[in-house]
Amino acid sequence: MCFSITLFLQLYNFFPTLMEYLPGPHQKIIENTEKVDEFILEIIEEHRKTLDPTCPRDFIDAFLNKMEQEKGNAHSEFTVETLSRTTIDLFFAGTGTTSITLRHGLLILHKYPEIVEKVQKEIDCVVGRDRSPSMADRSRMPYTEAVIHEIQRFIDFIPLNVPRAVIKDTKFRDYFLPKVCSTGSE
Template sequence: MWVLAQKKRPFLAAELGQEGPLDVRGELFARGSGGGVEGSNERAAVRRGGATPGRVAERALLSERYGPVYTLHLGPQRVVVLCGYQAVKEALVDQAEVFSGRGDLPVVFRFTQGNAAPFDPTFLISRAVSNVICSIVFGDRFDYQDGSFLTLVGLINQNFQLLSSPWGQMYNIFPGPMSCLPGPHNRIFENFEQLRQFVLERVKMHQESFDPNCPRDFIDCFLLKMEQENQDPLSYFHTETLVMTTHNLFFAGTETVSTTLRYGFLLLMKYPEIQAKVHAEIDQVIGRHRSPSVEDRSRMPYTDAVIHEVQRFGDVIPMGLPHAVTRDTHFRGFLLPEGTNVLPLLFSVHNDPAQFKDPATFDPTHFLDPSGGFRKHDAFMAFSAGGWASLRTLGELVSLPDERTNLSPGV
């Protein structure tokens, strides 16, 4: 798809009495954040395709000419793009409530309605991560050779590949026409349904053995809440919500965490001196005869910093998840009508030189203070920010202990 930039013209001028980004299908129009027009009377064309890191970088480069807030069209859908830490923070943190709406993602919307020889660790890591989620949700783990478990992980991996393919991206841009066409994108929804049935079977098994006085896992806690609110017609706690929430935990958690781990292994092989420091700290704090625990985290600042830097540098969700404004909102001189989709480029936050001294370099000191202690960074948004902080909390709950376990030698 070609994305074009042109000079501005009035946008909702009758309502606002002001000027803003031009609203033309198939084109990108931008105004500098200072109020003037950057690149007036010129037309810039950027050849675009899917949301690969290189193409996300192109969107970040567009902000250098057109400012940190600009509008683009993905097919018939208008999206406001936010670039850089300050713009993303101002939206997702400072105005968290109004930017807390869920943006359009048609594919998801449709559903919710040891040897020396080289080997590919992708599927093995996915199984390890999925089993961590299984222990939280189902209360136990699967054998790595269990047929049902292998099917679950295979469906999740296949769906992420399909979602990242041109077919999946075209569906998100043109959901109407694509829903009528044959093609591999239809497999996404078949896989989703198989995943839903898998989770539903596990829920039914829990219902048969449910003891409200002794909840075993996430499903039991949800069933207990359903029992407590079974007379409330407005309750959100019912079976279908439980099935979809459990499914989302698997689908969102497995691929993101396993991909982050693969980035971590690659980076530690590329930088053996960093790997050696991590191993030394693990040996000192944990040793080689027990598993890591969450309590170890505060005593392992360097390992914690490396994990955060892997997430920042790897940036596995560079475009973030689409948001939407919940009411008409004035933002940096623009009026964003209620329902406007907003795309916070997390890539631009994690690579903002005003926030990280050398963002193009893998450097754990980005998260260390001068004394070597772990330092939190406001510009770290691997799991979103602001009103969607629950996603970040859940992501950290699943990913950080899991990553630390996988980085531990001899465990």
């Protein structure tokens, strides 16, 4: 079943118009994608109605502001279609990233209550308990930001990602990082 869905998705990538007319499990994916598109367009419209250009709440507001600035540019990439696609990409990519970071972060922080205390103190001091955090708060919470980055550094965030290595012998602070040969012939 999994193979056939993957095959249909690959065919859909190469022949999108044709695949819309062929029966198969990919039809459910197409249907669900259309529902997600409609949902995102509704959110964009709500943002348009309540937009305060001087105080963007999130990515959608910032993008709408940029769309307004680019209104006269016929070649602008700042369109509702681009906003919709980018929002969907951020949602799907961000959901996995966020859930993995939260899951591992909670497990790690459970072991270090003193760090939790410092993070909570910083959040309470900067954000308080009466509102949600905003992007503007981020620069005023360096400890919390550092903890998040350290969690992401520590966990095996993308286990099947491309391995990384230095391409020449490198000295970094007090550490020596030897060049890693990419082939067995070196």
